[in-house]
Amino acid sequence: MQLYTYFRSSAAYRVRIVLGLKGLDWQAVPVHLLKEGGQQNSASYKALNPAGLVPVLTDGTAVLKQSLAIIEYLEEQYPASPVLPGNAVERAHIRGLAYDIACDLHPINNLRILKYLENPLALTAEQRKEWYLHWVAVGLEAFEQQLVAYNQVGDFCYGSTPTLADVCLIPQVFNAHRFGYSTDHLPRVTKAIQACAQLPAFIQAEPSNQRDAE
16 A cells, blocks of 8 residues: 655645554655655656645555545545544534535645745735635634534544544644644644644654655
8 A cells, every 4th residue: 555645735644644543554655745846746646646636545456536535445445443433423523524624724725725826826925824824714713613512522523532523633733833823722623632642643644754754
């Protein structure tokens, strides 16, 4: 099993967490998103993923794209340590939390959007940061309200074990902190962050622990 990954990619980070939670053996294939004009834009990588995005997971003859689709595949193929536990309603709640980040927040703040804001739209670095901080605040503050509304008793986003919601939250928080956004005013989010920080799967998946980390 190989994961084409970039150490700071939120989407690849999600998959690394799930691979760790499920105890799977895998090999990292680094794809640097900035060097050489972005290695994801090379002809060889575009042949693997025409969208030029990470991650891509190969498992035998299967070539899989899009982090949430990859995670759903891993959930079905390797059901131990599920990240979508519970009944149909509970799983829908967990998916909803995950999609709040992966579908609504992350896409408008990822690297290629920020680069487009800077060039060709000619926003300054400060304006680009203002864009990022506005949308991350909107997204994570709404996420906090969702966690409170579900009134779960566990320390994680949804109950007493990590789920797909935590898998999406932690990479987004990493990026938010990089850009100077503090989550200290979000107690329920902070509780989940602290719970995840104790688990080897989350620790091993951290960007600083990847072999392509800078």
